[in-house]
Amino acid sequence: MAVLTVSCSLIGWLCLYLLFRCLFARRGPEWSCRLVTLSHGVVIVLLTAYVAFIDGPWPFTHAGTENTELQIFALSVCLGYFFFDIGWCVFYGTEGPLMLAHHAASILGILLALLIGVSACETCAVVLGSEVTNPLLQSRWFLRRLGLYDSLLGDAVDLLFILLFATVRVGVGTWMFYCELTSPRTSLVMKLGGVVMYGLAWVFMVDIGRFAFKKSRSKYKRWKENHKLKEINTEKVDGYERLKE
Secondary structure, three states: OHHHHHHHHHHHHHHHHHHHHHHOHHHOHHHHHHHHHHHHHHHHHHHHHHHHHHHOOOOOOOOOOEOOHHHHHHHHHHHHHHHHHHHHHHHHOOOOHHHHHHHHHHHHHHHHHHHHOEOHHHHHHHHHHHHOOHHHHHHHHHHHHOOOOOOHHHHHHHHHHHHHHHHHHHHHHHHHHHHHHHOOOOOHHHHHHHHHHHHHHHHHHHHHHHHHHHHHHHHHHHHHHHHHHHHHHHHHHHHHHHHHO
16 A cells, blocks of 8 residues: 555656646746645645644654554655655756755655554654755745845745754754654664764754855845945935035
């Protein structure tokens, strides 16, 4: 059943991509792929949030437990998307080694959870934490393409993305990582997978920190230049008023 669900998921995401290609033919293939990524991000966040917080069990206390049907379904839908996305990225050569490594690690982790029949509980939680920032990341890309990024909306999206990444993927992710490592039920191979995913999260966090620093410095420099220009213009107006008197 999991194989069938993964296959249907892959076909579904591919069909959605082809539909977007028809609807936005002038925008190029990446525009359509980003729309699929955005759609997947919203769907999988809602699905895994339901799995983690409502259907259960609680991932922080039940890591390594036997997979439930809903957990298997959620991971299968996600795996189908990752197969589509990594294939698209390799075909078009749009992503670097770091993002491809993240995709490969995600695929391997989900496959392991489905094959060994346990640890889907914490794997769904990891997927939730990884994908919760995805809609903001895609929104940032679309704002850039539409020429709306250098605005208050663009700043708000960046700030929310940084805060959400730091609190969820690094903050809550650290708690989840600790619970997985200390759980007697979690297998060694899943713990090693957790180490890889947690390490990648910190690599991304360092890159995001550098980006936030550069953008803040650039914003401050621009504000300082505008403030100085405003002072010069004010002095010129005052000088002109004195000459008139």
